[in-house]
Amino acid sequence: MKRVMVLGAGITGLSVATNLASKGFDVVVLEKEKHAGGLSASIPFGEYVVEYGPHTFHTVFDELLLRYKGLAGRDFVKNRLDRQINFRGKYFKYPLQFTNILLNIPMLTSAQCFFSFSKSLLLRKLGFAKERNAEEWLTSYFGKELYNIYFKDYTTKVWGVSPSKLSKTFVSQRIPKIKIREIIMEQFKKRTIKMRKGDHIYAPNLSHIYYTKKGCGKIIDELSERLAKHNGRIYFGTALTALFLKDNKVSQVGFTSGKKQHQIDCDYLVSTIPLNDLLLAIRPGPGKRMLEASRFLRYRAVTVIAIVLSKNRAIGPQWIYFRDKTFNRLTEPKNYGLSLPKGKTILYLEMASDGKNVSAKDKENLVRKVVSELVKERIIRKDEVLDSFIIHAKHAYPIYAVGFEKNLSELESYIESIENLYSTGRQGLFKYVDMDICMRMADIVANQIAGQKMKEQVFITSGEKAFI
Numbered sequence: 001m002k003r004v005m006v007l008g009a010g011i012t013g014l015s016v017a018t019n020l021a022s023k024g025f026d027v028v029v030l031e032k033e034k035h036a037g038g039l040s041a042s043i044p045f046g047e048y049v050v051e052y053g054p055h056t057f058h059t060v061f062d063e064l065l066l067r068y069k070g071l072a073g074r075d076f077v078k079n080r081l082d083r084q085i086n087f088r089g090k091y092f093k094y095p096l097q098f099t100n101i102l103l104n105i106p107m108l109t110s111a112q113c114f115f116s117f118s119k120s121l122l123l124r125k126l127g128f129a130k131e132r133n134a135e136e137w138l139t140s141y142f143g144k145e146l147y148n149i150y151f152k153d154y155t156t157k158v159w160g161v162s163p164s165k166l167s168k169t170f171v172s173q174r175i176p177k178i179k180i181r182e183i184i185m186e187q188f189k190k191r192t193i194k195m196r197k198g199d200h201i202y203a204p205n206l207s208h209i210y211y212t213k214k215g216c217g218k219i220i221d222e223l224s225e226r227l228a229k230h231n232g233r234i235y236f237g238t239a240l241t242a243l244f245l246k247d248n249k250v251s252q253v254g255f256t257s258g259k260k261q262h263q264i265d266c267d268y269l270v271s272t273i274p275l276n277d278l279l280l281a282i283r284p285g286p287g288k289r290m291l292e293a294s295r296f297l298r299y300r301a302v303t304v305i306a307i308v309l310s311k312n313r314a315i316g317p318q319w320i321y322f323r324d325k326t327f328n329r330l331t332e333p334k335n336y337g338l339s340l341p342k343g344k345t346i347l348y349l350e351m352a353s354d355g356k357n358v359s360a361k362d363k364e365n366l367v368r369k370v371v372s373e374l375v376k377e378r379i380i381r382k383d384e385v386l387d388s389f390i391i392h393a394k395h396a397y398p399i400y401a402v403g404f405e406k407n408l409s410e411l412e413s414y415i416e417s418i419e420n421l422y423s424t425g426r427q428g429l430f431k432y433v434d435m436d437i438c439m440r441m442a443d444i445v446a447n448q449i450a451g452q453k454m455k456e457q458v459f460i461t462s463g464e465k466a467f468i
């Protein structure tokens with residue numbers, strides 16, 4: 001029986017592992033944490049769970065939605081997407097609806113927005129627009145005024161660098177554009193937004209999201225159970241130490257579990273851990289240039305503060321973006337369908353950060369600060385706060401810095417040159433994607449290993465090349 005080692009038990013690792021175990025492979029998963037799920041985990045705190053922002057499912061692929069439904073079983077919930085952005089004390093629908101913005105800001109600003117949007121649209125149509133980085137791309141699609149008002153500070157806050165230092169790949173793949181046809185349509189009817197030709201698949205403009213009453217952890221538990229049913233194993237709390245190459249193939253994986261050192265032979269290795277960590281483990285080493293390229297790939301961390309409240313609901317929409325608070329996104333998982341004890345709700349507050357761990361003292365201060373911000377915003381009262389929890393992920397967002405594509409592309413070529421090594425998923429491909437795309441990547445890798453004919457072309461991650 002051929003052995004597949006999988007690094008990481010996030011949604012990608014579990015999906016590949018379950019797929020291959022069901023096809024008769026001997027599958028061993030190494031996970032450095034004590035729980036499965038990675039960024040998609042629901043981490044239990046007593047009767048509550050905390051996620052890195054409620055991990056809802058959304059996809060343009062019917063087959064994946066069907067699979068998700070099957071995994072969620074009776075706990076499946078479907079909701080119309082309802083997001084807002086807070087700006088200068090007012091709430092706007094997100095993605096930005098042009099008329100909604102114009103009607104809610106001072107007339108002069110509104111006129112400036114309209115003219116700068118029209119000007120940039122004209123420049124783009126005439127082929128004069130410069131779109132070399134995120135700042136130029138956003139200005140080209142939204143106009144200078146809207147860029148300054150909405151995107152500049154928020155993007156800088158989330159990514160820790162000015163949009164002029166970010167690659168346009170990031171925004172062009174993640175930010176829904178304003179479409180003239182939609183501006184007109186939004187006046188007349190509340191339509192169901194459907195994926196159209198030309199929309200990007202990573203952050204499509206969809207109308208519904210899917211979740212489970214038990215949170216995303218239900219999906220992770222179900223995948224783990226299916227893996228176990230097919231005799232797949234997960235070793236938790238294991239740290240990768242080395243990947244040994246022989247004849248241009250990974251022959252053995254070295255790892256520690258507690259104080260013990262282990263080495264396991266494998267026929268295939270699927271890595272879903274951060275690409276730069278993978279590079280560091282390869283023996284013999286990949287060489288100076290590859291290590292240099294891998295150092296170029298940096299991640300932004302996220303801290304999530306969860307506040308339990310003695311009230312039924314706190315906000316109307318599922319989530320609100322804030323530009324002037326300690327946190328950048330506020331979500332209420334109950335509005336996605338999470339089951340909670342009667343008369344209680346929980347808020348998740350996401351805060352992008354530079355990766356340093358939050359000390360116990362910092363945690364106390366942080367909770368105090370965000371509670372006072374929520375009170376000031378009249379979202380909660382101080383006496384409604386019952387409890388608080390904090391979770392932290394170091395590799396939350398791949399930073400698409402200007403020039404990352406070239407470095408990534410070199411790393412991909414190197415990884416591809418090792419015959420039985422597959423690096424995939426959000427971390428393994430350094431790609432800012434959601435769970436559905438991770439599942440799709442997992443299918444592609446599993447099918448390749450199982451030797452089945454591929455329907456899609458396997459993609460190269462860099463630049464604008466789509467992978468499907």
Ligand SMILES: Cc1cc2nc3c(=O)[nH]c(=O)nc-3n(C[C@H](O)[C@H](O)[C@H](O)COP(=O)(O)OP(=O)(O)OC[C@H]3O[C@@H](n4cnc5c(N)ncnc54)[C@H](O)[C@@H]3O)c2cc1C
Pocket residue numbers: 007008009010011012013030031032033036037038039040052053054055056057058238239240272273274277302350395396397424425426427428433434435436438
């Ligand atoms: C704040 C936030 C909100 C999000 N919201 C959504 C959402 O609502 N919907 C959605 O679809 N997507 C969402 N995403 C994206 C989604 O979380 C990811 O696309 C997905 O979870 C990535 O899965 P993965 O398995 O590829 O990577 P990960 O989840 O990062 O899994 C990698 C695993 O590898 C393990 N690992 C790392 N290093 C090692 C090592 N050396 N040895 C062994 N194991 C190791 C990690 O512990 C982890 O378990 C969100 C992401 C963030 C940051």
